[in-house]
Amino acid sequence: MDKPVIILGAKGIAQAALEIFNSNEVITYGFLEEDATMHGTEINEVSVLGNPEDEGFLKLIGKKCEAFVAVDDNKYRQFLVKMLNDNRKVQPVNAIHQSAYISTNAAIGHGNFINARVTIGTAAQVGSHCILHSGAIIEHQAELADFVQVGAGSFINSNVKIGKGAFIGSGVTIVSGVTIGKNARVGAGSVVISDVQDGETVFGNPAAPIKK
Known part of the structure; x- marks a missing residue:
């Protein structure tokens, strides 16, 4: 994978996904997390940038970054995938x-x-x-x-x-x-x-x- 990845979600499987990308020598650009209390924090030196629906960060996906949806809740996971498909015309990558x-x-x-x-x-x-x-x-x-x-x-x-x-x-x-x-x-x-x-x-x- 040539482009860095943005991980949507910063809890649950998100940190395991970061470990996977690190081991595969894929750069993680940052996390996007719904919980605003995590914004501005870091997980293993990777920043939680903002909300998964923030267009300022989403516009990076497709041109400069790949995306991975790291959300355990199935309904929200499906929502985020549809958002990426519809708004950014991209499919999340595998971890x-x-x-x-x-x-x-x-x-x-x-x-x-x-x-x-x-x-x-x-x-x-x-x-x-x-x-x-x-x-x-x-x-x-x-x-x-x-x-x-x-x-x-x-x-x-x-x-x-x-x-x-x-x-x-x-x-x-x-x-x-x-x-x-x-x-x-x-x-x-x-x-x-x-x-x-x-x-x-x-x-x-x-x-x-x-x-x-």
């Missing part, structure tokens, strides 16, 4: 840790956060703007749609399909062939042996729907 393994036959989109020791197997498909935490395993021919989050140490077996915006907690195992619906949530440590419907929350071993 991929050096210790991650991505098969040469796998396909990944834009703006993904792929942390240490993540494995993405052959013919797997990872959409755009996903968050894959440390040690997550995406087995061969699994398919993740856009804005999916997978917790640390989770095991997504072969031929699993995960819908847009789904959240998979830490230490989850999803057995081969299962489909996880859009915006579904799987609680930490669960073992999922059957399909999960759109918007459904499941938990346990075997995972079962949580009654509202």
